Amino acid sequence: MQNTAKRYGFIINQEKCIGCYTCVIACKMEHQIDKGSYLSLETEGGGNMDTPAGTYPGLSMHFRPHACMHCEKPPCLEVCPSGAIIKREDGIVLIEEDSCNGCSLCVEACPYQAIKLGPEGQIAKKCDMCVNRVDKGLEPFCALCCEGEAILFGNIKDKAGAAAEFLARNTVRVLKEECGTAPAVYYHKKAVR
């Protein structure tokens, strides 16, 4: 149970996400991933990528950047038999690759399908909130590159910070709230017109 003054998280403003997929590519760039990405971009609309729900004039389409939720209660950490998954005081959940034996229990346990086994050596991999950048006082690379300025990164516990301010002024939701994982990623979307 964390009880510190810092909890890093993301607010995704789906009213500004233009569905450009830059975040997906940015993640590949930052982590030198040849195939795949720790981040996926889901279309909230029609059944297919980049298509809307409804029929004209009642069309709607939003996009949802989707990665590790850096949960308060990470199911991955709970099932990991090697103790390879840790949660830092600032909330960031990390997989320590040297300790991972590729058993993939975490892959199955994650309700967000945020973890995948990497192509070489079968190590579990996921979004690490660009911890190397964060530790230098920089924002995660997806947030930096986001064309729509839709990814807001910050310390949710800092009342004076932009993240807390946004949460105070807007309605947000978390994904799969019923799983009780308490994600650190919040999504904002206005009610569909």
Place this chain on the structure above:
Amino acid sequence: MSETYKDAKIVRTACPYHCSGNSCGVLAHVQGDNITKLEPAEFPDNRFRRVCLRGLSSLQLLNHPDRLKYPLKRVGNRGEGKWARVTWDEALDTIADNFKKIQEKHGPQAIAWVLGGPGGGTTKFGIYCRFAALTHGTRVSCWGYGDAAGPDAMLATFGTHFQGHDTRDSRNSKICILWGTNPAVTRPFQMRHFMRARESTGVKLVAIDPIFSHSAARCDQYIQIRPGTDSALALGMMQVIINNNLHDKDYLTKNTVGPLLVNTVTGQFLREKDLVSEGSDKYMVWDRVNAQPAPQDKPEVAPVLDHSCTLKGARYETAFHMLSELAAQYTPEKTSEITDIPSDVIRDLAIEYASNRPSSIYTNMGVQRTYHGDLSFRTILALAAVCGYYGVKGGGASLGAGPKTYVLNWGYFLKPEEWATYSRLPILNLYEALETGKPFPVKGVWFAFINFVNQSPNSNKIIKDVLPKADFIVDTDLFMNTTGQYSDMVLPVCTFLEHSDLVGGPFPYLQLQQRVVKPRYESKSDVNIINALAEKMGLKEYFHKSEEELVETFIDSKHPSLEGISMDNLKQGPYASKKFAEPFVAWTDQKFPTRTGRIEFYAEKLAPLGEALPVYKPPKEGRENPLVKKYPLVFVQRHSNFRTHSMYANVSWLLELNPEPLVEMNPVDARTRGINEGDMVLVYNDRGKAKLKARLNEGVKAGVVDIAQGWWFHQFGEGGFNCLTYEDRNPAQELVYEANSGFNDVLVEVEKVG
């Protein structure tokens, strides 16, 4: 200045790739001679600090296994795909020999320099102009393969090709109409400005588009329109506005040709000399005070905006009278029949746009890629004039990236010597020049930053009838693509990471594209290719400047807009004139560079073609065309988020997300054809075909199908998207400036194949 600049292993440059003048700043992380990472570079205003998925994927262009490594000379027949490696010396000697022979036999203008889209790059474009001028060659202007109709409309109406509002000004609008444009995909910078504007001042964003695009999805209102009927909508809006007395009569009288008298038979403006011998060329208005015609520039005259009269036996009407009579025909009901937009939506949009002052329109090339695309934009421009929205903050009807304000030293490139001039040929006229030698024969072709066969209309005709008539064809590219296959010599060029250039944008900045690593393999920048070719053709004395020296030449215009600019400070970061700290608004002085000095919504030059007024003419290939019985669907070709035209089509990071061509169609049209999601289909008409998978998309208007342009032909099962289009030239556009390709004005049928 951030910490990163002190580290010598990080180089600041700019990605110039063609996002309508919005080039992103890029920091390249270098280790040895390799680039390990690209990231967005800082700007004084950090809202500009972004780079998109394409810019980031540029590392994959740099390191692509299929990159052209050395010059290739064709062996075997064109299209056979047989090549021999040659040295640069041999390649350039061969080109020089062939070009000399052609020039001796057919004249110097028989060599055509086909300059496609340099994006934001200036020296790479300029060097070709200089070479063409010094060799009296022909510079082929590539506005016409999709981008000419907007500038045509601007030239006819405002006397200049490009001008408009800085998109940051949209915060001052009450309503912003994104008319036939999809900035979320084609100009993310601009989309960001719109969304910021909405957050700060609550501006309402309205999207008008045949397809519910990524931009439309973020707007407050989406209006679905039949392709090519935008003039009708604009006229319909004018009808409502004038009927409700919401038009700006004062503005129309002072700043437009509204009050000028027009001869209803000749369609020409009345001039003083038409009434009195020894009279001047001055345009005439009807003076209310003295109840007689008077020159328009006399301050004591009170022009009547809406007037008709008979003078010397001829009937005259004011241009505004004619415009309002034209608009009067476009009642909401009639407009609805044409555009498929409900009449109450038209009425409400018109009233909102005119009463919430000021409101603005932003548009770009998509809406203008129909046969009458120039009329589409002329009518939109007239609509904004009717409301008096020019020269005011929060107003305008602006094209693309907006303002043109920096004055660079183009003289060095366009007119290097008094005697040095090139002939000019629009791209759509190149077809005829090659095929039949009209207006003059072209026998040698050099393609620069263009994938001509892939991206120009009627690819089958190009391959069968046009290119075979050329004696020698040179293609310069990063890859062997659709155009290279039909060339005689293919030369490897560099990515932006391997050469320096001066890059315009994002407004209000100018940036230095600074070489990060050495050119790979034997690739060369366009500047260095031309410098080397010049030596072969006896022009070495004119082509000795390096890339950076050319940048210095460009910025040395001594124009006040570039005050304080220098190579040194460009190396540190982007340049912006202090004048543009506030969003730029065009024509605040209400002085327009037209012959009348006024906004010319009425263009007398086009009277012989019945287009002096911004009329509505139906799409060339739409439901009014009997061809619709055979080919009932309208084919449009939007831009892909995963490419910049045909660039990046072979990049694995992007292909992972977007693996293959798709034809997007409304489920209603798919159902009647027995087509399910993912079925292989053939899209075809009399000109050609394309075989690809179907995607069902409720956002596509019923009756319309869309294939995102830029896929290379080999990525289709058969054919290609531009096998379906035509190269016909609109004479009205030619009269103004240059004919445009009606890419979005094509009829096709779609059927399921095995």
